[in-house]
Amino acid sequence: xxxxxxxxxxxxxxxxxxxxxxxxxxxxxxxxxxxxxxxxxxxxxxxxxxxxxxxxxxxxxxxxxxxxxxxxxxxxxxxxxxxxxxxxxxxxxxxxxxxxxxxxxxxxxxxxxxxxxxxxxxxxxxxxxxxxxxxxxxxxxxxxxxxxxxxxxxxxxxxxxxxxxxxxxxxxxxxxxxxxxxxxxxxxxxxxxxxxxxxxxxxxxxx
Amino acid sequence: xxxxxxxxxxxxxxxxxxxxxxxxxxxxxxxxxxxxxxxxxxxxxxxxxxxxxxxxxxxxxxxxxxxxxxxxxxxxxxxxxxxxxxxxxxxxxxxxxxxxxxxxxxxxxxxxxxxxxxxxxxxxxxxxxxxxxxxxxxxxxxxxxxxxxxxxxxxxxxxxxxxxxxxxxxxxxxxxxxxxxxxxxxxxxxxxxxxxxxxxxxxxxxxxxx
Amino acid sequence: xxxxxxxxxxxxxxxxxxxxxxxxxxxxxxxxxxxxxxxxxxxxxxxxxxxxxxxxxxxxxxxxxxxxxxxxxxxxxxxxxxxxxxxxxxxxxxxxxxxxxxxxxxxxxxxxxxxxxxxxxxxxxxxxxxxxxxxxxxxxxxxxxxxxxxxxxxxxxxxxxxxxxxxxxxxxxxxxxxxxxxxxxxxxxxxxxxxxxxxxxxxxxxxxxxxxxxxxxxxxxxxxxxxxxxxxxxxxxxxxxxxxxxxxxxxxxxxxxxxxxxxxxxxxxxxxxxxxxxxxxxxxxxxxxxxxxxxxxxxxxxxxxxxxxxxxxxxxxxxxxxxxxxxxxxxxxxxxxxxxxxxxxxxxxxxxxxxxxxxxxxxxxxxxxxxxxxxxxxxxxxxxxx
Numbered sequence: 001x002x003x004x005x006x007x008x009x010x011x012x013x014x015x016x017x018x019x020x021x022x023x024x025x026x027x028x029x030x031x032x033x034x035x036x037x038x039x040x041x042x043x044x045x046x047x048x049x050x051x052x053x054x055x056x057x058x059x060x061x062x063x064x065x066x067x068x069x070x071x072x073x074x075x076x077x078x079x080x081x082x083x084x085x086x087x088x089x090x091x092x093x094x095x096x097x098x099x100x101x102x103x104x105x106x107x108x109x110x111x112x113x114x115x116x117x118x119x120x121x122x123x124x125x126x127x128x129x130x131x132x133x134x135x136x137x138x139x140x141x142x143x144x145x146x147x148x149x150x151x152x153x154x155x156x157x158x159x160x161x162x163x164x165x166x167x168x169x170x171x172x173x174x175x176x177x178x179x180x181x182x183x184x185x186x187x188x189x190x191x192x193x194x195x196x197x198x199x200x201x202x203x204x205x206x207x
Numbered sequence: 208x209x210x211x212x213x214x215x216x217x218x219x220x221x222x223x224x225x226x227x228x229x230x231x232x233x234x235x236x237x238x239x240x241x242x243x244x245x246x247x248x249x250x251x252x253x254x255x256x257x258x259x260x261x262x263x264x265x266x267x268x269x270x271x272x273x274x275x276x277x278x279x280x281x282x283x284x285x286x287x288x289x290x291x292x293x294x295x296x297x298x299x300x301x302x303x304x305x306x307x308x309x310x311x312x313x314x315x316x317x318x319x320x321x322x323x324x325x326x327x328x329x330x331x332x333x334x335x336x337x338x339x340x341x342x343x344x345x346x347x348x349x350x351x352x353x354x355x356x357x358x359x360x361x362x363x364x365x366x367x368x369x370x371x372x373x374x375x376x377x378x379x380x381x382x383x384x385x386x387x388x389x390x391x392x393x394x395x396x397x398x399x400x401x402x403x404x405x406x407x408x409x410x411x412x413x414x415x416x417x
Numbered sequence: 418x419x420x421x422x423x424x425x426x427x428x429x430x431x432x433x434x435x436x437x438x439x440x441x442x443x444x445x446x447x448x449x450x451x452x453x454x455x456x457x458x459x460x461x462x463x464x465x466x467x468x469x470x471x472x473x474x475x476x477x478x479x480x481x482x483x484x485x486x487x488x489x490x491x492x493x494x495x496x497x498x499x500x501x502x503x504x505x506x507x508x509x510x511x512x513x514x515x516x517x518x519x520x521x522x523x524x525x526x527x528x529x530x531x532x533x534x535x536x537x538x539x540x541x542x543x544x545x546x547x548x549x550x551x552x553x554x555x556x557x558x559x560x561x562x563x564x565x566x567x568x569x570x571x572x573x574x575x576x577x578x579x580x581x582x583x584x585x586x587x588x589x590x591x592x593x594x595x596x597x598x599x600x601x602x603x604x605x606x607x608x609x610x611x612x613x614x615x616x617x618x619x620x621x622x623x624x625x626x627x628x629x630x631x632x633x634x635x636x637x638x639x640x641x642x643x644x645x646x647x648x649x650x651x652x653x654x655x656x657x658x659x660x661x662x663x664x665x666x667x668x669x670x671x672x673x674x675x676x677x678x679x680x681x682x683x684x685x686x687x688x689x690x691x692x693x694x695x696x697x698x699x700x701x702x703x704x705x706x707x708x709x710x711x712x713x714x715x716x717x718x719x720x721x722x723x724x725x726x727x728x729x730x731x732x733x734x735x736x737x738x739x740x741x742x743x744x745x746x747x748x749x750x751x752x753x754x755x756x757x758x759x760x761x762x763x764x765x766x767x768x769x770x771x772x773x774x775x776x777x778x779x780x781x782x783x784x785x786x787x788x789x790x791x792x793x794x795x796x797x798x799x800x801x802x803x
Contacts, residue, residue: 110499269750349773
């Protein structure tokens with residue numbers, strides 16, 4: 001019969017159309033923005049800087065090593081190292097970035113900066129509505145806009161953040177154990193030295 | 208698929224051709240055969256049509272820019288100075304002219320072997336940039352040779368339609384050369400590095416702009 | 418139409434006489450055109466409805482990708498390769514990683530190879546589905562087959578997002594393996610998606626294959642002879658539709674494709690209908706490969722343990738690595754001089770080389786056939802112009 005192929009195709013579209021009233025898998029349209037698809041954990045949009053604790057300046061993990069700046073393919077990161085050191089969240093004096101700018105109109109979300117950071121200081125965010133009315137500077141995020149807390153990081157990437165936190169905590173514990181062992185060894189050595197000098201007569205004869 | 212055997216077969220089939228084996232130090236083991244421009248088409252036809260070879264797929268045609276080098280060295284030589292033979296030190300500058308190279312990667316669809324790599328070089332980068340086109344042998348070289356003409360400046364003799372491919376027709380200069388200087392059209396570069404930073408600072412010192 | 422005698426000859430175009438020149442119409446199709454698959458321009462000379470000459474104009478999307486790569490490190494070029502053939506970012510990554518691995522002699526662990534095959538074949542599935550959808554869209558089937566294809570594509574893109582973090586610009590391959598391992602539950606979700614694919618393909622076939630309008634518009638249209646396909650370096654489904662039995666997965670034995678049993682569909686007519694049917698059949702073969710790979714994937718490391726992310730400096734030398742990308746033979750030619758940046762970085766773009774024969778296929782046909790033929794060649798301008 002002429003047109004048989006077309007009619008078979010129309011039967012297919014009819015099955016899809018009427019089926020969408022009865023079966024969920026045929027009705028795939030999501031009425032964005034009232035409805036949203038469930039967020040996917042691994043998604044990435046643009047980088048942000050992680051800080052521990054409450055104060056974003058005090059707790060920022062970034063030590064301005066500038067590795068991410070060198071490895072960034074489109075060169076969208078601009079860092080100026082500070083002149084002085086300040087104690088970080090663990091109390092250790094570190095350099096910090098006096099300037100940390102990311103131009104998100106250039107950033108291509110390739111995530112290489114996250115991969116190469118040795119301090120877990122820069123991670124990928126998931127926010128996508130970052131449009132701005134200002135063409136020059138509206139899309140240049142400075143370190144204050146980039147700084148987000150570790151709790152936020154845990155809320156957007158729970159599995160990844162839990163692994164990072166566990167690793168950092170283990171590293172911190174290891175450093176503390178090492179410091180404690182070193183302190184104990186030092187105090188033992190001091191005590192031994194004191195005992196030895198006490199046992200010996202004073203050099204130079206009694207006064 | 209032995210490159211030495213192929214070289215001897217080609218030398219037998221195309222008398223007078225000068226072939227040179229170029230070793231490839233990387234683990235890929237893809238050694239190449241440098242061919243001279245005068246016999247290139249004959250060698251290519253043999254590679255395509257000889258019953259044992261049958262390289263009918265010209266997969267990739269690449270252009271490479273090898274810029275010239277200037278080396279200065281101190282040379283001691285004897286010279287007649289004021290009537291006496293003296294040993295004099297002179298600065299001798301040697302200039303290697305540099306060349307543009309075209310590399311062809313060939314495969315065989317019929318015999319399912321390959322790749323074989325052919326190389327052709329121009330004499331220098333300024334006036335003597337003519338090479339024979341292999342488009343009459345493999346049609347797939349047509350657009351790729353046009354691209355090499357556009358981006359490197361190699362003129363292919365015998366190409367049916369040699370004009371620019373990616374740049375617009377009135378464009379001057381050849382962008383993929385190592386000494387190409389791009390137009391100075393930076394507008395707003397907030398995270399400038401290296402060359403861009405140098406240009407941005409130059410703009411600032413010249414006054415005006417961001 | 419080319420004669421068989423000399424496949425390398427330029428198309429036999431009738432010379433334009435002076436009187437007929439006044440009756441000819443030269444139009445520019447593109448660069449802004451809904452059906453040219455990107456910013457692509459064709460200067461078409463028409464005699465009424467018949468195409469007399471067709472000269473493509475390239476370069477509207479030229480982003481000097483090759484020159485940028487000369488100033489980036491090897492790893493820094495990886496996100497740029499995503500943007501070459503932007504419908505199939507993962508296969509672009511794979512071809513580049515393969516070329517670098519050949520250059521530096523890096524080994525890839527087994528689990529990484531299986532992962533590469535899985536995401537590579539998923540990419541092939543969504544590319545072929547989209548291509549058929551866009552071909553139908555260009556022919557006037559205003560979006561229905563396209564949306565059916567996009568429904569499946571969304572499932573695959575969700576899989577990519579949960580694995581790599583991005584729906585399209587995945588940046589997934591690294592030299593010596595893959596960047597990140599499968600999260601929990603990914604493989605089960607992927608198995609569900611792949612299990613639903615044959616039913617989608619059945620629906621697609623029922624919608625399209627017997628459609629008389631489609632058959633009228635695509636059979637015997639844009640016939641590419643086998644000899645011209647070989648000579649012009651055509652690769653991929655377009656060559657196989659003309660009867661050229663060349664699938665790089667079978668010829669080069671790259672990665673672990675030798676372990677999977679799959680067939681290579683070949684066409685006999687070389688027309689648009691054959692190219693469309695070859696892609697449909699290839700999707701079925703990809704589903705079969707995926708089922709085997711997801712069944713057999715072993716545990717283990719996903720990247721060569723000796724590879725560092727930073728400071729990669731391959732020894733001087735060169736390598737040409739190629740894969741069977743969904744569009745054809747995608748190859749990367751790299752020359753290293755021992756520094757962290759490549760000396761020469763060349764992409765062998767299948768879309769550009771497949772366009773060599775565009776004029777041969779279109780001359781003599783109607784204007785309406787140009788869009789159909791261009792759609793069947795499967796081009797992506799990101800790859801044509803780089």
